Amino acid sequence: MNTYSTDYLKNQIEENIAMLHETTDTASNQTFYKAAAKTVNDILIERSKHFQAQAASKGVKQVNYLSMEFLMGRSLKNSLYNLGLVDQFEKIMKDYDVNLTDLYECEPDAGLGNGGLGRLAACYLDGFATQGYNAYGYSILYEFGIFQQKIVDGWQTELPDNWLPGGRVWLHAKPELAVDVHFGGYIDEFWDNGYHFTSHKNYTTVKAVPYDMYVSGYNSPAVAILRLWKAESPAFDMESFNRGDYTHALSQSMTAEAISKVLYPNDNHTQGKMLRLRQQYFLCAASVADITNRHMREYGTLDNFAEKNTIHINDTHPTLAIPELMRILLDECGYGWDHAWKIVTKTFNYTNHTVMKEALEVWNEDIFKEILPRIYQIVAEINRRFVEEMNQQFAWDTMRIERMAIVSNHQVRMANLCVYTSNKVNGVSKLHSEIIKQNVFHEFYDLYPAKFTNVTNGIAYRRWLLQSNPWLTNLLKSTIGDGFLQDASQLKKFEKYATDKKVHKQLAEAKLSAKKALASYMKKTQGIEMNVNSMFDVQVKRMHEYKRQHLNALNIITDYLYLKENPNADFVPKTYIFGAKAAPGYYMAKQIIKLLCCLAEEIKKDPVISKKLSVVYLENYSVTLSEYIMPASEVSEQISLAGTEASGTGNMKFMLNGAVTLGTMDGANVEICERVGNDNIVIFGMDAEQVETTKEMGYAPIEYYNNNPDIKRAIDFIESGVAGSTFPDIANSLKWNDPYMVLADFDSYRKAQAKISELYQKPDVWYTMAAMNIANAGYFSADRSVKDYATGIWELE
Ligand code: 26Q
Numbered sequence: 001m002n003t004y005s006t007d008y009l010k011n012q013i014e015e016n017i018a019m020l021h022e023t024t025d026t027a028s029n030q031t032f033y034k035a036a037a038k039t040v041n042d043i044l045i046e047r048s049k050h051f052q053a054q055a056a057s058k059g060v061k062q063v064n065y066l067s068m069e070f071l072m073g074r075s076l077k078n079s080l081y082n083l084g085l086v087d088q089f090e091k092i093m094k095d096y097d098v099n100l101t102d103l104y105e106c107e108p109d110a111g112l113g114n115g116g117l118g119r120l121a122a123c124y125l126d127g128f129a130t131q132g133y134n135a136y137g138y139s140i141l142y143e144f145g146i147f148q149q150k151i152v153d154g155w156q157t158e159l160p161d162n163w164l165p166g167g168r169v170w171l172h173a174k175p176e177l178a179v180d181v182h183f184g185g186y187i188d189e190f191w192d193n194g195y196h197f198t199s200h201k202n203y204t205t206v207k208a209v210p211y212d213m214y215v216s217g218y219n220s221p222a223v224a225i226l227r228l229w230k231a232e233s234p235a236f237d238m239e240s241f242n243r244g245d246y247t248h249a250l251s252q253s254m255t256a257e258a259i260s261k262v263l264y265p266n267d268n269h270t271q272g273k274m275l276r277l278r279q280q281y282f283l284c285a286a287s288v289a290d291i292t293n294r295h296m297r298e299y300g301t302l303d304n305f306a307e308k309n310t311i312h313i314n315d316t317h318p319t320l321a322i323p324e325l326m327r328i329l330l331d332e333c334g335y336g337w338d339h340a341w342k343i344v345t346k347t348f349n350y351t352n353h354t355v356m357k358e359a360l361e362v363w364n365e366d367i368f369k370e371i372l373p374r375i376y377q378i379v380a381e382i383n384r385r386f387v388e389e390m391n392q393q394f395a396w397d398t399m400r401i402e403r404m405a406i407v408s409n410h411q412v413r414m415a416n417l418c419v420y421t422s423n424k425v426n427g428v429s430k431l432h433s434e435i436i437k438q439n440v441f442h443e444f445y446d447l448y449p450a451k452f453t454n455v456t457n458g459i460a461y462r463r464w465l466l467q468s469n470p471w472l473t474n475l476l477k478s479t480i481g482d483g484f485l486q487d488a489s490q491l492k493k494f495e496k497y498a499t500d501k502k503v504h505k506q507l508a509e510a511k512l513s514a515k516k517a518l519a520s521y522m523k524k525t526q527g528i529e530m531n532v533n534s535m536f537d538v539q540v541k542r543m544h545e546y547k548r549q550h551l552n553a554l555n556i557i558t559d560y561l562y563l564k565e566n567p568n569a570d571f572v573p574k575t576y577i578f579g580a581k582a583a584p585g586y587y588m589a590k591q592i593i594k595l596l597c598c599l600a601e602e603i604k605k606d607p608v609i610s611k612k613l614s615v616v617y618l619e620n621y622s623v624t625l626s627e628y629i630m631p632a633s634e635v636s637e638q639i640s641l642a643g644t645e646a647s648g649t650g651n652m653k654f655m656l657n658g659a660v661t662l663g664t665m666d667g668a669n670v671e672i673c674e675r676v677g678n679d680n681i682v683i684f685g686m687d688a689e690q691v692e693t694t695k696e697m698g699y700a701p702i703e704y705y706n707n708n709p710d711i712k713r714a715i716d717f718i719e720s721g722v723a724g725s726t727f728p729d730i731a732n733s734l735k736w737n738d739p740y741m742v743l744a745d746f747d748s749y750r751k752a753q754a755k756i757s758e759l760y761q762k763p764d765v766w767y768t769m770a771a772m773n774i775a776n777a778g779y780f781s782a783d784r785s786v787k788d789y790a791t792g793i794w795e796l797e
Helices: 006-019 029-058 076-083 086-095 100-104 116-131 164-170 238-242 246-258 274-299 321-332 337-347 365-371 373-394 398-404 414-421 430-440 442-447 470-480 488-497 501-526 549-565 587-604 623-632 650-656 669-676 688-696 701-707 709-720 728-736 742-760 763-775 782-792
Strands: 062-066 070-073 110-112 135-140 148-152 155-159 179-183 186-192 195-201 204-216 223-232 309-314 348-351 362-364 411-413 424-427 452-454 535-540 574-579 613-618 635-638 660-663
Touching: 006 029, 006 086, 029 076, 029 086, 029 100, 029 164, 029 204, 029 223, 062 116, 062 274, 070 116, 070 623, 076 086, 076 100, 076 116, 076 204, 086 100, 116 135, 116 204, 116 223, 116 309, 116 782, 135 274, 155 587, 179 274, 186 373, 195 373, 204 246, 204 274, 223 246, 223 274, 238 246, 274 309, 274 321, 274 365, 309 321, 309 337, 321 337, 321 348, 321 373, 321 414, 337 348, 348 414, 362 365, 365 373, 365 411, 373 398, 373 414, 398 442, 411 414, 414 442, 424 430, 430 442, 430 452, 430 669, 470 488, 470 501, 488 763, 488 782, 501 613, 501 623, 501 763, 535 623, 549 574, 549 587, 549 613, 549 709, 549 742, 574 623, 587 613, 587 728, 623 650, 635 650, 650 660, 650 669, 650 763, 660 669, 660 742, 660 763, 669 763, 701 709, 701 728, 701 742, 709 728, 709 742, 742 763
Parallel strands: 062 135, 062 309, 135 223, 309 348, 348 424, 424 452, 535 574, 535 635, 574 613, 635 660
Antiparallel strands: 070 110, 148 155, 179 204, 186 195, 204 223, 362 411
């Protein structure tokens, strides 16, 4: 499919090096990286133009995916791979005596997201492009992405992620498409000729300038566009300046620029900060203006807007796009309310990503009104009409109406606005979508059952298999051919080899190669030693109590205390690997990081035990680090309390690389289990229903502490001291509150761990399991997910 000659590419690279005022003889790897990136980006821009022109001429419906986060990671390797240019670039670089892999390492991650939700959005851009949909992602060009984590003495510290110096090459500024966004001020209302008018006065203007990032599909002419908005002050406030009010002029421009300064580092937890609300409206207003402007250029009317556009709301963070589209239709295009509402309700769809109460977004009504006076009026009117509608149906049930209201109790409830307005609402795994219907939104479900649906998450599997695990990829190619490169469902063909002894041996070799690669990378970048002859048991994800990294810790402690007393006991050598960032203000999460680091240190001090058991805490877990970790993992820890993890997507990356899941019946683990079968996964703990009944009966963690000597010893241990530090807050939380029922699942988790050890000692059994996981991972491809969205939600052809 590629039509770029090696000579052409080489010429482009040399020109780009010259543009950087260097020559191929003197250029550093950094310079080669930038020149290569620019060459690839120019190709993407060309292809995108071509694809856009085709889409426009056919009048295809456009997907607009709004998300406050896109956790893109690196682009060079992915783009070269998807464009089929890897071999040519390798050869060109070799001529300059440059190693292409070293250039990949020059690129910073575009870390414009926190974790699951942001990475999912990035995976879907890959899926859109590969499947040939006409799609735009919309987000903010954060100057600083997710913080860089440094572990100092076991404590997490946060450093700013200044990614633009190396990341800018992937951005294409479009100043001609800049739009203004208005904040604050007040609304003047008046009647003229029997018509009601409003006028927004005394507002502050922030300029939104788009920068495009391009995502190529694999073996596809389509290119997805990620449009990132940068906040700028509109021309410097000369009036204040001339009046001699120098500081006012400057502070205005700083307030504007603050909007795209930094990504909020909270995951599954909201913070009612005014700047965050400004960020959210900034994204929504700029994006809706962009989408409607483009539509007007194309069709000259918004009457057919919903037929030609869908706007997807990735969790409630971009909810304000709903009242913003109403505002444009009402105030700028002269539509009446009913007509506007019809268009809006046909346009929007919403994905929920969490059931955690503390992540359900609500905004203080006064703050909302102050920052967004016109948007507030529109939301209040939507609410008034909704309540009126409800009163006709449930006038007798005022409590119910109160619970479902959009504005109530001095709060604006974003989820209720999304559910009421959206054409479809989906959860991200089968279990999660049921929980939404039965718990979180059950009163809306009663009213609008047809709105609710499921789309199980999926991953850009080429990134974690073909691009990250050449050893396994080669084995797959040599057994099942190369159909799986394009079509993940063909991985199923590998089932035929699941019990093949020769394949088992090859799987073991592939895994060992990946473990060695991870070990040497960790040695080089973090100075960590890893024993590649031990089992790699891995838990990498955000640090959160509901994900229960501390359950994992309690099990390790129990083993450690056992080995202390029985140093000669038979024990499968294990390395427990952790990687996780904590939200900077999340005290317990930071305590758990410290606990894990102390545990690593304590065990390391014992030369006998550390031959069998070791813990490593990898600093700064990121997309790029995950690309090294997934291929090297043997056990995938997915141990959240059932009913709390909406889906998980790391679980899918692990299985794809042949790791065995050790998990609860939570999120997408349930579907992984369904697909690989009970023999090829190790499940433990309460299921979501049992969690509910245990809570109803009154859960008393202290009883587990008193009755289970292992639990008592482990908790007493962390209270009395691990490598010189004590953890009374973790211990007390577990004994007296234990919100995520760690102690209730502990015993079952111990047994599951023992089962893992037993299975690992039988290579035939183990590699059959590994093969079954690989063979059944195809369903969890983002290609499948986006097709589900296209047909089930967006009604694309
Ligand atoms: C909201 C308001 C203010 C500040 C921050 C936030 C905020 C930011 C990020 C709230 C939540 C998030 C992130 C949520 C998230 O990542 N959820 C995960 O989504 C994945 C993709 O669907 C699922 O696989 C995970 O199970 C889910 O936890």
